Ligand SMILES: Nc1ncnc2c1ncn2[C@@H]1O[C@H](COP(=O)(O)OP(=O)(O)OP(=O)(O)O)[C@@H](O)[C@H]1O
């Protein structure tokens with residue numbers, strides 16, 4: 001990894017029709033730092049996060065994650081590089097348990113490919129065991145361990161935020177963008 005910023009946003013612009021949601025935004029995040037992005041409602045924070053995560057395409061500007069230029073890459077490739085985000089409004093899968101929500105968020109899981117169930121059943125089983133063990137570690141860290149087998153729909157607003165963070169950590173990210181991690185309204 002380069003010794004400069006881990007994330008560099010240069011002159012990012014995004015408009016929705018006549019609304020200029022992000023107007024030439026530039027920022028840098030240094031490795032090992034906690035960086036805050038503040039602004040009033042509608043300032044464009046979530047839009048910028050969605051652009052960085054590859055969910056929206058910017059109208060202009062560049063985004064660098066370490067040595068890789070990531071604007072224009074699809075979200076799954078950005079996650080693979082080690083950058084992930086949480087949603088301002090949690091996106092948990094309500095009818096799955098907390099543990100299942102985490103297992104589903106793991107990357108490089110052989111069981112994601114239907115064919116592997118038939119041609120590599122051993123690898124699928126090993127990956128599932130590995131993902132479940134990792135999920136239990138993450139739940140210990142985020143203190144949701146006791147809720148592992150509860151349906152996500154039964155969690156409180158604050159617990160859903162912690163689940164959102166837990167799901168993000170399942171991809172072993174280098175950088176996590178937390179969109180309003182403590183605001184449950
Ligand atoms: N998908 C969209 N389509 C049209 N307009 C949008 C869209 N997403 C955001 N906007 C508009 O872009 C502007 C920035 O919104 P955004 O949600 O990024 O702000 P924010 O800083 O995250 O606000 P908050 O603090 O309320 O979460 C707002 O005027 C919003 O209405």
Ligand SMILES: [Mg+2]
Nearest residue numbers: 045046047088
């Ligand atoms: Mg927002």
